[in-house]
């Protein structure tokens with residue numbers, strides 16, 4: 094296990110960090126993955142500083158003897174770049190432009206619903222100036238993804254004996270501590286805590302050797318919602334179901350977590366037809382079949398019943 098070789102988190106750190114990287118890899122060709130909308134201007138700026146080639150949106154890069162890959166964008170850009178670099182054994186630098194998920198600094202890449210455990214990025218550069226101007230939905234989604242570490246790790250602690258993935262107490266506490274710091278913060282100064290929490294989440298996955306400390310029953314329901322095309326952001330979906338699974342695992346502060354998420358501005362329920370609700374909850378287990386959670390423990394029917402009774406699912 095290793096740590097990031099380069100890590101910068103702060104206001105206006107992007108330029109200096111990129112110059113450092115450029116100097117560390119003299120004569121090396123850089124390839125910059127970037128999105129075709131929001132992140133494009135940042136991607137072009139990065140390419141200019143490191144004098145690299147850009148690959149925009151879903152385009153496939155050509156093999157041109159690249160020596161280093163940079164991902165500049167939101168979750169899907171970062172995850173594509175991360176995987177492309179991993180498959181070629183190239184160092185990968187993550188430059189997130191949105192704080193929308195814990196993929197920004199993790200060893201995991203999720204593409205088209207398929208999750209792959211890779212290696213920790215070589216470098217992570219988070220410029221808080223960029224993050225501060227990120228759209229509100231991305232901050233809400235990142236908040237939901239980070240807070241979901243509570244239900245994921247509490248669930249893992251409870252069912253560790255039945256876990257297919259090796260349990261790590263250290264990873265569980267790491268994943269949870271970032272979420273708890275944010276939960277106990279005042280609404281004004283939480284961007285820093287959100288970013289550090291998401292980074293800590295990536296490190297917890299690295300310690301665990303799996304995404305388990307940051308992905309439990311709330312993620313299974315979210316993946317099942319994706320499979321019916323529900324269409325809400327990942328972090329928002331997992332955030333909605335975090336208090337439910339805390340309650341089902343007997344966590345006393347579940348209502349406080351629900352209040353916090355509502356105060357921040359996350360929706361507190363999903364709206365489904367009865368047929369959709371049955372489809373989602375009956376399918377949740379098979380989205381990560383090797384992962385034993387409270388859903389398998391008490392059965393999806395009971396989970397759905399509680400979700401409806403407590404207002405996390407509204408049936409129309």
Ligand SMILES: [Zn+2]
Nearest residue numbers: 194195238331
């Ligand atoms: Zn997640």
